[in-house]
Amino acid sequence: MLLAAQALTPGVITANFQFSQQTISKHIQILTECDLLTREYKGREIYYELNPLKMKEIADWLKPFQQIWETRFSKLDKILKRPK
Secondary structure, three states: OHHHOOOEOHHHHHHOOOOOHHHHHHHHHHHHHOOOEEEEEEOOEEEEEEOHHHHHHHHHHHHHHHHHHHHHHHHHHHHHHOOO
């Protein structure tokens, strides 16, 4: 993820994607509201960075679902590899 390495301004984030500033701003807003990004003001600039604690919370919540899907995909893979 782009923000995993360092805090960035919305302009720098937008420059890394082929989407409008408005689209990127909306995503940043949603991620900030969900506490996945934190915001820090430095002068007139706003810097956003990843909130690793919230990311871990989400990863922990998703873990049981990941195991379910991995089991299902393994079963499907075995079925697809059977000779016809």
